[in-house]
């Protein structure tokens with residue numbers, strides 16, 4: 664595995680890889696690597712064999728009261744895992760990678776202000792600005808994002824479409840603990856009691872999924888079923904529950920085709936997010 668810290672270094676390594684004829688795939692992360700990232704790396708490799716993995720805890724996507732200082736960081740462990748997973752280039756930019764203060768930032772449009780964006784103003788502005796920079800530097804053939812951050816994946820697709828960025832965006836399935844909790848670097852914050860309650864978020868989404876699969880097509884009714892299920896776990900404080908068209912997270916009067924069930928809840932000092940995508944006649 665080759666390592667790069669500066670933009671010049673990563674560009675040099677990528678020129679070598681491309682010169683050798685390798686297709687390049689890319690998995691951007693904020694570190695705290697876990698099996699969810701491993702599955703994205705594997706998916707990336709199947710799309711294009713030379714996998715670039717970046718680790719950058721992006722301050723632009725954290726609000727002033729959020730967990731930037733406490734965010735799990737273990738560069739040595741991340742590097743060891745990246746090596747084990749067969750990553751070709753590990754890119755770990757320093758804070759010099761940040762765009763100039765007061766300089767250009769990307770506007771995510773109206774979707775950036777809804778759901779996560781309603782709770783975390785400027786979050787997606789920070790995400791898209793740094794993802795655009797990473798894509799511009801790495802110039803991969805395909806970039807892989809996790810379905811757990813569904814709104815992020817949809818917004819990255821919108822950015823790539825609207826700015827004609829020459830990359831294919833692929834989305835990998837959420838990896839879960841045996842009890843259904845979606846893997847996340849932030850799960851490390853949960854106390855034992857909170858960890859026991861955390862799978863209730865996914866269970867509530869499954870209640871919504873069951874309602875859809877048994878024929879309920881009114882998004883409001885499906886949403887109510889999820890909210891009622893969440894109410895059974897008083898330690899979970901929902902920020903939002905939504906039933907939307909999966910492709911673009913638009914509202915529709917009746918659910919049809921791939922439909923996203925999304926929820927976010929606070930549990931102690933941790934925020935959990937999760938989603939399921941349900942198709943009429945199937946689920947993922």
Ligand code: PAF
Pocket residue numbers: 691692693719721724790793794812815
């Ligand atoms: O999903 C993440 O880990 C981050 O939001 C990303 C895409 C690496 C941008 O900082």
